Amino acid sequence: MKSMAARDDNVAGWNWHPPLPIEGAPIFVFPLQPLRAARWFFSVGFLGSFLLPYVGSSLVAWVFLHPDLARCVTPEIGWMVEIFARNLGIMVLVAGGLHVYFHTYRRQGSAHRFDARELARDDPRFVGRSQVIDNIFWSCASGVTLWTASEILFMWAYASGHLPILAWDDSPVWFGLLFVVVPFWQSVHFYLIHRLLHWKPVYRSIHALHHRNVAIGPWSGISMHPIEHVLYFSSVVLHLVVPSHPLHVIFHLQFLVLGAVQSHCGYQDILVRGRAVFALGDFFHQLHHRYFTCNYGTDYVQLDRWFGSFHDGTSEATRRLTRHGRGRSG
């Protein structure tokens, strides 16, 4: 399905793309645009598809699927395995479910799919010569393990009193607001570590593993080198500094993991009878997978725009970034 062809000739390389140029969240823009910002915040694309689903899933995980915090005082294998098993289950459910829906049964065909290229098969660069098997391996063996390790450290610190626990009654406003702060903090943190990951020696030995995925699927999102996982999950250091509850840490980690799974789907939306009902994809990051040296952050805080590495999807942006020796095609 081709669309928007009339708006920009850059469509040549894409099966589908959103209206160009893409703009990013109108939050940290000057002069401030409060009405646009409010509309964006309460949209299906942000509140309905990224913020509320992860507040909900982390709440379910904390209330029903989490070992009693009192047990976490002593580092015993039992409660740690419980957290690992739960996280692995969530991963398989979300990434596996989206993969089966979009790539095994092709329930949506190529509607709202960015890149028509299929996930690689019989390619010696991937574990098992299969991009999907390779991506599952890195996502589960390294991704889920280090996601769980980060969570275990925090649960132990909260249980043993090394970190104070913010209660809802202490400050309901801050308790709620922190869920909103996380995506914007993560946007800045990701930009910074991602710039480091594109420094040549680091790129070659670490980040290239993620960038073998040019056509991307749900399992590609968190398919990273273990050192990249450590850097990526270090976003949760925020909770060492600001008063938080264990629920915030669980939410933050789910946002990091499942947000990446969701945004690497390769599709912009889930469509029901041709109508977009749930936002998935992230053309902003899809452009990074094609041109590599642009769009290092996320479009919540527009650091790429401020520092000259923003690709808005247009062919003019491709020319500009290539002229500066920044862009290369994947």
Ligand SMILES: [Zn+2]
């Ligand atoms: Zn990526």
Ligand SMILES: [Zn+2]
């Ligand atoms: Zn990158």
